[in-house]
Amino acid sequence: xxxxxxxxxxxxxxxxxxxxxxxxxxxxxxxxxxxxxxxxxxxxxxxxxxxxxxxxxxxxxxxxxxxxxxxxxxxxxxxxxxxxxxxxxxxxxxxxxxxxxxxxxxxxxxxxxxxxxxxxxxxxxxxxxxxxxxxxxxxxxxxxxxxxxxxxxxxxxxxxxxxxxxxxxxxxxxxxxxxxxx
Numbered sequence: 001x002x003x004x005x006x007x008x009x010x011x012x013x014x015x016x017x018x019x020x021x022x023x024x025x026x027x028x029x030x031x032x033x034x035x036x037x038x039x040x041x042x043x044x045x046x047x048x049x050x051x052x053x054x055x056x057x058x059x060x061x062x063x064x065x066x067x068x069x070x071x072x073x074x075x076x077x078x079x080x081x082x083x084x085x086x087x088x089x090x091x092x093x094x095x096x097x098x099x100x101x102x103x104x105x106x107x108x109x110x111x112x113x114x115x116x117x118x119x120x121x122x123x124x125x126x127x128x129x130x131x132x133x134x135x136x137x138x139x140x141x142x143x144x145x146x147x148x149x150x151x152x153x154x155x156x157x158x159x160x161x162x163x164x165x166x167x168x169x170x171x172x173x174x175x176x177x178x179x180x181x182x
Contacts, residue, residue, distance in 0.1 A: 029053050032066050036174030043170045051168065067175040071122055071130070074168040075115040078137065081161040082108040088157055096151050104144040104158060111140040111165070127180050131173060138169035 033048035052058050055069045085105045093101065118133035141162045148156035156162070 028061065028063070029058050029066065032063055032175060032178065033171075035178055036171055039177060040170055040174045042167075043174050044167060047167050048171050051171065063175065064179050067172065067179055068119070068122055070168060070172040070175055071115070071119050071134075074134070074137065074165065074172055075112070075119060077161070077164045077168055078108060078111045078115050081141075081158065081165060082112055084158065084161055097148070097154060097157075100144075100147050100154075100156075101158075103147060107140040107144050111137045114140075127176055131176050134169050134172045134176070138166055138173075141165035141169065 029049055029052045033043070033045050033052065036048055037043045037045040051073055052066055052069055055073065058066060058069055061069060082105070085101055085108060089098070089101050089105065114133045114136050118130045118137070121127075121129040121133065144158060145156055145162035145166075148154050148158075
Protein backbone atom coordinates (compact mmCIF):
# COMPACT_ATOMS: atom_id res chain seq x y z
CA UNK A 1 0.00 0.00 0.00
CA UNK A 2 2.84 2.40 0.86
CA UNK A 3 4.38 1.72 -2.53
CA UNK A 4 1.18 2.74 -4.32
CA UNK A 5 0.94 5.96 -2.30
CA UNK A 6 4.59 6.76 -2.96
CA UNK A 7 4.12 6.17 -6.70
CA UNK A 8 1.01 8.35 -6.70
CA UNK A 9 2.85 11.09 -4.83
CA UNK A 10 5.78 10.98 -7.29
CA UNK A 11 3.38 11.11 -10.23
CA UNK A 12 1.53 14.11 -8.81
CA UNK A 13 4.74 15.92 -7.91
CA UNK A 14 6.25 15.41 -11.37
CA UNK A 15 2.98 16.46 -13.00
CA UNK A 16 2.99 19.64 -10.94
CA UNK A 17 6.60 20.37 -11.93
CA UNK A 18 5.81 19.81 -15.60
CA UNK A 19 2.71 21.98 -15.32
CA UNK A 20 4.76 24.74 -13.71
CA UNK A 21 7.43 24.51 -16.45
CA UNK A 22 4.76 24.63 -19.17
CA UNK A 23 3.10 27.55 -17.41
CA UNK A 24 6.41 29.44 -17.24
CA UNK A 25 6.93 28.88 -20.98
CA UNK A 26 3.44 30.14 -21.72
CA UNK A 27 4.13 33.12 -19.46
CA UNK A 28 7.20 34.24 -21.47
CA UNK A 29 5.25 34.04 -24.74
CA UNK A 30 2.22 35.72 -23.22
CA UNK A 31 4.30 38.41 -21.48
CA UNK A 32 6.36 39.11 -24.60
CA UNK A 33 3.25 39.34 -26.77
CA UNK A 34 1.56 41.57 -24.20
CA UNK A 35 4.57 43.93 -24.16
CA UNK A 36 4.74 43.81 -27.95
CA UNK A 37 1.07 44.64 -28.39
CA UNK A 38 1.29 47.40 -25.77
CA UNK A 39 4.27 49.00 -27.50
CA UNK A 40 2.93 48.67 -31.04
CA UNK A 41 -0.70 49.12 -32.05
CA UNK A 42 0.06 46.99 -35.12
CA UNK A 43 0.79 43.82 -33.11
CA UNK A 44 -2.19 41.55 -32.63
CA UNK A 45 -1.78 39.89 -29.22
CA UNK A 46 -3.72 36.71 -30.06
CA UNK A 47 -1.86 36.27 -33.35
CA UNK A 48 1.44 36.77 -31.51
CA UNK A 49 0.68 34.15 -28.85
CA UNK A 50 -0.53 31.64 -31.42
CA UNK A 51 2.42 32.20 -33.77
CA UNK A 52 5.18 32.10 -31.17
CA UNK A 53 3.49 29.28 -29.27
CA UNK A 54 3.36 27.18 -32.44
CA UNK A 55 7.12 26.64 -32.23
CA UNK A 56 8.04 24.01 -29.61
CA UNK A 57 11.28 25.93 -28.93
CA UNK A 58 9.21 28.74 -27.42
CA UNK A 59 8.70 26.53 -24.35
CA UNK A 60 12.35 26.99 -23.37
CA UNK A 61 13.17 30.32 -25.02
CA UNK A 62 13.95 33.64 -23.44
CA UNK A 63 12.86 36.91 -25.08
CA UNK A 64 15.87 36.95 -27.38
CA UNK A 65 15.09 33.36 -28.37
CA UNK A 66 11.51 34.39 -29.15
CA UNK A 67 12.93 37.04 -31.47
CA UNK A 68 14.77 34.35 -33.41
CA UNK A 69 11.62 32.22 -33.46
CA UNK A 70 9.64 35.16 -34.87
CA UNK A 71 12.29 35.67 -37.55
CA UNK A 72 12.21 31.99 -38.48
CA UNK A 73 8.41 32.15 -38.71
CA UNK A 74 8.73 35.23 -40.93
CA UNK A 75 11.22 33.44 -43.16
CA UNK A 76 8.88 30.46 -43.43
CA UNK A 77 5.94 32.74 -44.24
CA UNK A 78 7.90 34.58 -46.93
CA UNK A 79 9.10 31.30 -48.45
CA UNK A 80 5.58 29.86 -48.48
CA UNK A 81 4.11 33.02 -50.00
CA UNK A 82 6.75 33.00 -52.72
CA UNK A 83 5.71 29.44 -53.60
CA UNK A 84 2.02 30.43 -53.52
CA UNK A 85 2.72 33.26 -55.95
CA UNK A 86 4.52 30.93 -58.36
CA UNK A 87 1.51 28.62 -58.26
CA UNK A 88 -0.88 31.53 -58.85
CA UNK A 89 1.15 32.81 -61.78
CA UNK A 90 0.43 29.53 -63.59
CA UNK A 91 -3.30 30.28 -63.53
CA UNK A 92 -5.16 32.47 -65.98
CA UNK A 93 -5.65 36.03 -64.72
CA UNK A 94 -6.45 39.31 -66.39
CA UNK A 95 -3.39 41.33 -67.35
CA UNK A 96 -3.55 43.64 -64.33
CA UNK A 97 -3.73 40.85 -61.72
CA UNK A 98 -1.00 38.91 -63.51
CA UNK A 99 1.25 41.98 -63.39
CA UNK A 100 0.50 42.45 -59.71
CA UNK A 101 1.40 38.82 -59.03
CA UNK A 102 4.58 39.19 -61.05
CA UNK A 103 5.50 42.28 -59.01
CA UNK A 104 4.71 40.37 -55.81
CA UNK A 105 6.96 37.56 -56.98
CA UNK A 106 9.84 40.02 -57.29
CA UNK A 107 9.02 41.59 -53.91
CA UNK A 108 8.89 38.23 -52.14
CA UNK A 109 12.06 37.03 -53.84
CA UNK A 110 13.82 40.09 -52.42
CA UNK A 111 12.05 39.63 -49.08
CA UNK A 112 13.32 36.05 -48.78
CA UNK A 113 16.93 37.13 -49.26
CA UNK A 114 16.43 40.01 -46.85
CA UNK A 115 14.90 37.70 -44.23
CA UNK A 116 17.79 35.25 -44.51
CA UNK A 117 20.21 38.13 -44.00
CA UNK A 118 18.18 39.25 -40.98
CA UNK A 119 18.45 35.80 -39.37
CA UNK A 120 22.23 35.93 -39.69
CA UNK A 121 22.35 39.49 -38.35
CA UNK A 122 20.14 38.49 -35.41
CA UNK A 123 22.43 35.63 -34.50
CA UNK A 124 25.34 38.11 -34.58
CA UNK A 125 23.30 40.56 -32.45
CA UNK A 126 23.35 43.25 -35.14
CA UNK A 127 19.86 44.32 -34.15
CA UNK A 128 19.84 47.59 -36.12
CA UNK A 129 20.50 45.59 -39.30
CA UNK A 130 17.71 43.19 -38.34
CA UNK A 131 15.34 46.11 -37.78
CA UNK A 132 16.14 47.58 -41.20
CA UNK A 133 15.74 44.20 -42.91
CA UNK A 134 12.45 43.35 -41.21
CA UNK A 135 11.08 46.81 -41.99
CA UNK A 136 11.94 46.19 -45.65
CA UNK A 137 10.15 42.82 -45.62
CA UNK A 138 7.11 44.45 -44.02
CA UNK A 139 7.10 47.12 -46.74
CA UNK A 140 7.40 44.44 -49.44
CA UNK A 141 4.34 42.59 -48.12
CA UNK A 142 2.35 45.81 -47.75
CA UNK A 143 3.33 46.92 -51.26
CA UNK A 144 2.29 43.56 -52.69
CA UNK A 145 -1.13 43.83 -51.07
CA UNK A 146 -1.76 47.50 -51.80
CA UNK A 147 -1.10 47.31 -55.52
CA UNK A 148 -4.14 45.06 -55.98
CA UNK A 149 -6.29 47.80 -54.45
CA UNK A 150 -5.16 50.38 -57.00
CA UNK A 151 -7.69 49.09 -59.51
CA UNK A 152 -11.33 49.13 -58.55
CA UNK A 153 -12.95 45.70 -58.31
CA UNK A 154 -9.68 43.77 -58.00
CA UNK A 155 -9.23 41.52 -54.97
CA UNK A 156 -5.84 40.30 -53.90
CA UNK A 157 -5.46 36.51 -53.84
CA UNK A 158 -2.65 37.03 -51.29
CA UNK A 159 -4.41 38.98 -48.54
CA UNK A 160 -3.89 36.33 -45.86
CA UNK A 161 -0.27 35.67 -46.80
CA UNK A 162 0.57 39.37 -46.94
CA UNK A 163 -1.19 39.87 -43.61
CA UNK A 164 0.81 37.05 -42.04
CA UNK A 165 4.13 38.45 -43.28
CA UNK A 166 3.18 41.92 -42.10
CA UNK A 167 2.00 40.74 -38.67
CA UNK A 168 5.13 38.60 -38.15
CA UNK A 169 7.23 41.62 -39.12
CA UNK A 170 5.44 43.79 -36.56
CA UNK A 171 5.95 41.12 -33.90
CA UNK A 172 9.65 40.86 -34.72
CA UNK A 173 10.10 44.63 -34.62
CA UNK A 174 8.38 44.83 -31.24
CA UNK A 175 10.49 42.01 -29.81
CA UNK A 176 13.61 43.72 -31.16
CA UNK A 177 12.64 46.83 -29.23
CA UNK A 178 12.32 44.74 -26.06
CA UNK A 179 15.67 43.00 -26.65
CA UNK A 180 17.45 46.27 -27.45
CA UNK A 181 15.96 47.89 -24.36
CA UNK A 182 17.12 45.19 -21.96
